[in-house]
Amino acid sequence: MSLVLRVDGPRWRAHLRGTADRLPGLVPVAKGNGYGFGLPRLARRAQWLGVDTVAVGLYEELPHVHQRFDGDLLVLSPWRPHSAAPAGLGVDERRVVHSVGRLADLLALAERGRADGHRPRVVLERVTSMLRHGMTDDELAEAAATVRQGGVRLEGVALHLPLPPARPGHAAPSHVHEVERLLAGPGLQAVLATTERARVWVSHLDDAELETLALRHPGLSWRPRVGTSLWLGERTALRVTATVLDAHAVQRGDTYGYRQRSAPRRGTVLVVSGGTSHGVGLEAPTGQGTLKARAATLARGSLDAAGFVRSPYVVGGKHRLFAEPPHMQVSMLFLPLGAPVPEVGEEIDVRLRYTTTAFDRVEVS
Numbered sequence: 001m002s003l004v005l006r007v008d009g010p011r012w013r014a015h016l017r018g019t020a021d022r023l024p025g026l027v028p029v030a031k032g033n034g035y036g037f038g039l040p041r042l043a044r045r046a047q048w049l050g051v052d053t054v055a056v057g058l059y060e061e062l063p064h065v066h067q068r069f070d071g072d073l074l075v076l077s078p079w080r081p082h083s084a085a086p087a088g089l090g091v092d093e094r095r096v097v098h099s100v101g102r103l104a105d106l107l108a109l110a111e112r113g114r115a116d117g118h119r120p121r122v123v124l125e126r127v128t129s130m131l132r133h134g135m136t137d138d139e140l141a142e143a144a145a146t147v148r149q150g151g152v153r154l155e156g157v158a159l160h161l162p163l164p165p166a167r168p169g170h171a172a173p174s175h176v177h178e179v180e181r182l183l184a185g186p187g188l189q190a191v192l193a194t195t196e197r198a199r200v201w202v203s204h205l206d207d208a209e210l211e212t213l214a215l216r217h218p219g220l221s222w223r224p225r226v227g228t229s230l231w232l233g234e235r236t237a238l239r240v241t242a243t244v245l246d247a248h249a250v251q252r253g254d255t256y257g258y259r260q261r262s263a264p265r266r267g268t269v270l271v272v273s274g275g276t277s278h279g280v281g282l283e284a285p286t287g288q289g290t291l292k293a294r295a296a297t298l299a300r301g302s303l304d305a306a307g308f309v310r311s312p313y314v315v316g317g318k319h320r321l322f323a324e325p326p327h328m329q330v331s332m333l334f335l336p337l338g339a340p341v342p343e344v345g346e347e348i349d350v351r352l353r354y355t356t357t358a359f360d361r362v363e364v365s
């Protein structure tokens with residue numbers, strides 16, 4: 001009765017292992033809904049991979065990870081004075097590496113460390129073209145002075161780059177230039193000079209860019225933080241299925257559902273598992289932009305002209321239309337006469353975004 005993420009285990013694990021072998025210094029990212037797999041499972045997989053650090057998004061995610069993975073825990077969202085303290089979450093502060101994106105926060109964190117009798121471990125974030133978090137080069141120069149005073153332990157600098165734009169037929173512009181421009185800043189250089197282990201934590205560089213940077217900067221230790229292309233990089237190993245729960249033949253004009261809509265033609269109302277609580281939402285209606293086009297298709301009895309919206313459920317090789325907006329745990333689809341009607345209990349494919357879906361079960365073979 002559920003929405004299930006099915007994983008071809010051997011294939012998935014081979015991809016994870018292959019990615020870790022290809023990317024020395026890999027830092028798996030385990031955040032949010034755990035990319036569909038859940039945080040605990042990703043933490044155990046990171047342990048199995050043998051990496052030394054896992055990144056979480058939020059402090060609140062640390063408790064889901066810290067007992068399943070025994071290395072360092074990098075928190076990606078920048079530390080703020082109001083951030084939850086690891087100790088308060090039951091997590092050993094010594095394992096936690098804080099991202100710091102503002103000078104004031106660096107001073108406050110060092111102050112808090114002094115009060116608690118420890119030196120917080122920090123990665124200083126340099127703002128990039130992404131313009132999300134981080135310090136300018138001038139601010140990093142001041143941060144370097146603070147680091148030298150010894151209130152914190154420096155674990156490197158971080159660069160969060162935008163995703164390369166998808167331009168079919170064109171090579172994506174390289175991030176290498178931006179990374180090298182930022183690295184050359186005197187402030188960033190001053191920060192790196194305070195540590196023997198000059199580590200650069202990066203996001204969204206591809207394999208070729210990392211390889212180029214590693215070759216050109218052999219003195220730096222590169223730490224790629226990777227989520228999507230690690231956990232979800234082998235799509236053929238992943239499949240999402242829903243179960244057919246009921247099927248009702250309807251005539252044109254029969255009413256159904258919470259909204260008592262009437263069927264625009266003969267067909268089947270198919271009830272399947274998965275609803276709003278799983279993150280199944282309404283997608284854009286299929287095609288047919290203009291009113292005139294809609295009127296024409298309406299005259300032909302077309303379903304999307306009748307206001308039906310495309311669903312992520314696939315039956316007979318086609319995305320089917322929602323008969324009405326998804327309910328909390330089930331959805332109703334409309335199959336026109338002539339479409340194959342699956343049996344109750346049969347499993348059908350669903351195409352959903354893994355990062356926004358709450359699966360009832362994850363089955364790894």
Ligand SMILES: *Cc1c(COP(=O)(O)O)cnc(C)c1O
Nearest residue numbers: 029076160203225226227228229
């Ligand atoms: C989420 C996140 C990542 C991982 O992103 P993916 O696109 O899933 O690989 C890396 N770095 C930062 C700072 C992030 O917030």
